[in-house]
Amino acid sequence: MIEYSHPVGIWIGAIGTLALFSLILKENWLYRLFEHMFIGLAAGYTIKAAWHEILKPQWWIPMTRDGQWPWAFALFGGFLFYTIFTKRYNWMSRISIGILLGFAAGQAFQATANLYIPQIRGSFKPLWVTQSMLPAGSQVTPLGQSLNNILFLVIIITVMTYFFFSFEQKNRVIQSTARTGRLMLMFAFGAIFGSTVMARMALLIDRVWFLMHRWLGIG
């Protein structure tokens, strides 16, 4: 196996990077070739990993070597999914889908409670914070934390008002509250956009550094 740090691996990485960057100039066959190679490699690697890391140790070996033959029924359950492609037997796929949905629904119920109940609890904040309420070593002053908490309350109320669609928002107070909520959402979207740009730049910088440092030996 050629390792990532092997010169051949570095050359393949560099050629692949440049080929994918060539899209900047225009759509071309080299870009498409490497794009397909990348997708093919990722898909092939996923299949290999699924077999070696999951199916073989957790299903095949227990079934064939350790005598746990009931695992064979898992294959039947899996095949039932494919009956969806036949008009006559597609009802059978619902058995497997139903079992899977049941698992997912049970997990989602637990996950939703664990995810959101602490957040609801966390949204109850004191609007007047004293020094004793702050954690030890906190660099925020009580006044600063109070302002933070008031701002938090204003934002949560205004944003929730914006998403309140059960009745027409005719009242002027509700209209202006909802408008403020929308403005707050814009701030959030701005932050997300900024972060997205930073993420993309980081990926570009990583590739440029790879080309400069690992491939050309600069820097």
Next chain:
Amino acid sequence: MSSFAENLQNIDRRYLYLTLLLIVVIGLLVPIPLPLAVGPQARGVYDAIEKADPRKLAIVSTLWSASTQGENRPQTRVIIEHLMRRKLKFALIAFGDPQSTILAYEVADELAPKYGYKYGRDWINFGFRADIAGTLKGMVRNIEETLKQDTKERKPLHQFPIMKGIRNFDDVGFIAEVSASANYVSWLGLVAGSTDAPFCYAPTSVMAPELYTYIDSGQIAGMLFGIKGAAEYERMLGIKGFTTRAITPVSLTLILLFVLIGLGNYGMFASRRQGGKA
């Protein structure tokens, strides 16, 4: 003849890419010492590792591939390096993308000789699991029964000294997820109530803003905000790695984008004033 304002809106994108490339190359070659303050989120991860019980196992879960390694690799590296400095035993596990398991292993394997870490005694690779929800639910009950074997030597987990006394999440003292996806939903939803271990998250910058509500509620103990978080962590650890060097071009490229957005908007408003195409 088109005006300057109209021209500003029709700059050939290849010139913009070229400018961007030049700025990145210059930023990487000439590191400008820009200020970098360590934020409370990165500090939260650091403190969680500092306070972790050395008798318990730390888990570093990963879901990233080559496509986001610019951010996720240095995040993985600083977390593992800190765990090794504290002599904490840890396990790697990967969900969602099988590339994760080999990439995270590569990082740990590279650092191991520096800190005298031995595979199986001080660290282990649980490998890739496709179904995060089912795996985590199983691990809550029994880690060994759920995962069965490691991914390097493919031996049963009970044969490794590191797994002695480790049964389930009660025996886990720290959890970190380095991810390009929203795996935190499964960790917080299915594991959080079953362990006292602090949960830290190292997402790509794209995802980081949505995590603040979980930090605010105390569900996430700390976060590494993309490449910036990794750079802050390198500063806390006193090392100068890739992100310390990369943070200069990150800042420069963001400044370039500010300028370009400003110029584009100026061009639009100016040409509107002139009655041209906006």
